[in-house]
Amino acid sequence: MLLGASEARLRVERELSVELVWTGPTTRFVPTRRTEQVLLDLIASATTDLFLVSFVAYDVQSVVAALNEAGSRGVRLRVLIEASKEHGGTLDKDLVPKMRSSIPSAEVFTWRKRVEPFVDGKVHAKVAVVDGARAFITSANLTGHALEKNMEAGVLINGGPVPKTLSDHLQALIDVRIIDRA
Template sequence: MGSLLDAVAALAALLSPAKIEAIASRLRRASPSVREQELQQIVGTPAARAALESFVTAWRGTALSGDVVAGMLLAAAHTRQRMQQECDVELVWTGPTTPFVAPRRTEQVLLDVIQRVTKELFIVSFVAYDVASIIAAINSAIARGVDTRILVEASVTQGGSLLVDPVSTMRNAVPSAKLYVWTDRPHPFTNGRVHAKVAVADGVVAFVTSANLTGHALEKNMEAGLLLTGGHVPSSLRDHLYALIETKVIRPA
């Protein structure tokens, strides 16, 4: 049964709900001896044909009726569709590209997150230099009434690790933002760093990336990230960051 469940999930992940419905309609009242060629006509890609073949093979190893496996397929497709509606995950990439995959760039996505925020924005970055487009978007969000908080690594003189001073840079660039640092780092976090790079908007959108808020990171480096919209991760990340403030793990700069 486990192999059939895996095959059902794999097939539902590759095909649209309409194609799953078409396959399910042919499976109803059918037996495992159903002509696979009839089903293969519904799918178009080699990967989908291979998944369909694995599905039929796994079904033939059971005593389940066509009605039952048709229901399994429909349930898997419906669950996948609901999950996609509730949480969307997008690849974000800066650096060399290819003709085969076209993800959005880091700066483009970060600007979109900041421009769409309505209530709360929390940004975390190791270092932050003056990136004009991002700074302008943050100041515009603050002007709209967005509660904006930024956590960066502190300078050596403030108890951090950097010779440069991201706090001073951000205070000059976004004077109305609330700035935070992590300087009280007891064991086992001694000599730790603020190395996370995230942006959370309204607790419903989270951008997790390898990119710092620097020109090189947003324009020249090879950087990867994920944009999560909906689901529990953005709200969990938002709650965790605010809990770090409440418990005084991070402090106002």
């Protein structure tokens, strides 16, 4: 029984890992990786599909370059951001045209039709899902300040059911037209 339990634990450790991600002041006592580094690693590792969700996205040239490189490798890029007030969202400025021009191969989505109880809701999630196998859940928006200056926390999940479940959920939001192409 002990050998079986030991093997089961080793298998779980091989198939699933969760890592703390931190941007902001660090200490020598707890090792962490920065948000931007994790995001760039995820983008570089994508082989078929990458779905990013952020309230806003701007001033992140390193991420834009990495996303364009992934698109040139044939990775399907999808980005969900908050819509402008003009298009049913809450932002004063429409970020969709800038996103389209910065990352031409990306499919850009917004949440325009908000029914009760979500009428005053926002796209406030900040996640990245790669190939249904890796997920990054973070407090950081896709902005220069969030990736370089703010105190932001997140978790990187490699393997296990969460990345696939999150990927399936985002696809379902598209399928039932809760989020639409911008």
